[in-house]
Amino acid sequence: MRLLRPLFASLTPSLVLALTVQGPLAIAAGCFGTQYGIEYTIVCVSRACKGVATHPDGRITSAYITVEEAQQACAELMN
Amino acid sequence: MKQAILLLTLTFSGLNLAAQVFPAEQTALFWGPSGELYCRQGHEVRVEAPPARPSLTRMIKLPSDLETVHVEGGWFWGNRRVRKPGGQEIQVLRSADGAHWHFVARWVVGPRQPGCRILAMGAHFLATATMATFQDGNQSSRVAVLTQGRGNDLRLKRLIDLGPKEGPQGIFVPWALALPDGWALVHFRTGHLWTIRALGDRIQTRPYKVFDKVPDRALAGNMPLDLAVLGCQPGPTGDLLIATRSEDAVLKGRAFAKSVSPELGQPGWVDPELLKDPSPQARETVRRAVEAYGKRQDELQDAVEPKVLEAFPELLWWELDPREGTLRRCEPPAGAPSRIGSLEVLKSFRFRFRVDGSLLMGE
Numbered sequence A: 001m002r003l004l005r006p007l008f009a010s011l012t013p014s015l016v017l018a019l020t021v022q023g024p025l026a027i028a029a030g031c032f033g034t035q036y037g038i039e040y041t042i043v044c045v046s047r048a049c050k051g052v053a054t055h056p057d058g059r060i061t062s063a064y065i066t067v068e069e070a071q072q073a074c075a076e077l078m079n
Numbered sequence B: 001m002k003q004a005i006l007l008l009t010l011t012f013s014g015l016n017l018a019a020q021v022f023p024a025e026q027t028a029l030f031w032g033p034s035g036e037l038y039c040r041q042g043h044e045v046r047v048e049a050p051p052a053r054p055s056l057t058r059m060i061k062l063p064s065d066l067e068t069v070h071v072e073g074g075w076f077w078g079n080r081r082v083r084k085p086g087g088q089e090i091q092v093l094r095s096a097d098g099a100h101w102h103f104v105a106r107w108v109v110g111p112r113q114p115g116c117r118i119l120a121m122g123a124h125f126l127a128t129a130t131m132a133t134f135q136d137g138n139q140s141s142r143v144a145v146l147t148q149g150r151g152n153d154l155r156l157k158r159l160i161d162l163g164p165k166e167g168p169q170g171i172f173v174p175w176a177l178a179l180p181d182g183w184a185l186v187h188f189r190t191g192h193l194w195t196i197r198a199l200g201d202r203i204q205t206r207p208y209k210v211f212d213k214v215p216d217r218a219l220a221g222n223m224p225l226d227l228a229v230l231g232c233q234p235g236p237t238g239d240l241l242i243a244t245r246s247e248d249a250v251l252k253g254r255a256f257a258k259s260v261s262p263e264l265g266q267p268g269w270v271d272p273e274l275l276k277d278p279s280p281q282a283r284e285t286v287r288r289a290v291e292a293y294g295k296r297q298d299e300l301q302d303a304v305e306p307k308v309l310e311a312f313p314e315l316l317w318w319e320l321d322p323r324e325g326t327l328r329r330c331e332p333p334a335g336a337p338s339r340i341g342s343l344e345v346l347k348s349f350r351f352r353f354r355v356d357g358s359l360l361m362g363e
Helices: A013-022 A066-079 B002-012 B216-220 B247-260 B270-275 B280-312 B343-347
Strands: A005-007 A030-035 A038-046 A049-054 A058-067 B028-031 B037-041 B044-048 B058-061 B067-073 B075-084 B087-095 B101-109 B115-119 B124-127 B134-136 B139-141 B142-148 B154-159 B175-179 B182-187 B192-199 B203-211 B228-235 B240-245 B268-270 B316-321 B326-330 B351-353 B359-361
Touching: A030 A066, A038 A066, A049 A066, A058 B087, A066 B002, B028 B067, B028 B175, B028 B228, B037 B067, B058 B240, B058 B280, B067 B115, B067 B175, B075 B115, B101 B142, B101 B154, B115 B142, B115 B182, B124 B182, B134 B142, B134 B154, B139 B154, B175 B359, B182 B228, B192 B216, B228 B351, B240 B351, B270 B280, B280 B343
Parallel strands: none
Antiparallel strands: A005 B268, A030 A038, A038 A049, A049 A058, B028 B037, B037 B044, B044 B058, B067 B075, B075 B087, B087 B101, B115 B124, B124 B142, B134 B139, B142 B154, B175 B182, B182 B192, B192 B203, B228 B240, B240 B316, B316 B326, B351 B359
């Protein structure tokens, strides 16, 4: 049986390991957490940052975001 | 740990990221009362002085824990996030010289008081909420005017109506540009703009839209658009100079990229059992898979984006007059391009004014 899952484009390897090892903690390359029922994952790589939102109804949306957007959003998620 | 993996696999399971290229980070410009120009990049402010006031020229190092540093009413202002047991507060600080800062007021983040950036605006403050809305009865908005009561705490004075029924959703950090009597907020992804001005006791809000064909529902963030606004700066007269892609580029660029390279943005795959496996071999396998996937997507993007630019090379210039409430196309300013020649040009694109009002590209 091969149960496969998609991966982030350009996700830094250290981030994958940090997330899987440490759990939902704020980390240097990004962050993730829940805000108003929406689960956010934000990662930054050299070119830009990416944010993924999992909504309570199951919708998953994603977008490239600027460093400033990532900084502000991570400050919220780390609250 | 288990929850983390669950969340990871859940969030990864629907990923389909279309590549997008951002221009360089803009220099924040603020015009001072004596005609001086404050140029903030990161945690440094360079003050350019007019010929009549050469002594105003200086470089200022800002405290590293200050965010959203701006200049208004002859003062430097900034936000500082302070974590406290049970929550977070955003402090508003003020400085006469940029070096010595003093506490002015606080916004306590809570269930009905979202985290936000706080900008000085006359006797009040303008706040933009990053991920939630300000609430006032049954009404809500991502932007509000805050006011300081007798104590140090800020409170909601009024919501700002952003106009379209479907307001901004998701992460909302619009560019905030200083006007002589308020702020312009620029939703650079869609080309929606708003000016919010303090005119005596009255708060005037005006909405603008660069492209008529970009629907207001784009504010919800779920339309595949190319970035609309590449740059925007306040000029010495208080007007804004805006650089954008063409309407076709914004509306059709992503679809064109996908037609050229269907693999672009398609998800990669890894066995989730490997993510659960702490052994060095499994980690190395995951690392290699991620690295290879990321490299492939970067290659695709590097190959496709020049073709998108070739198909939609136009660079349009606009002037927004906040006093008259007009937004109109204009000719490229002297020395400014009318086309984006390459991906490198796009990535490094930015501009600002000099203190004499002339335009400086690339800084």
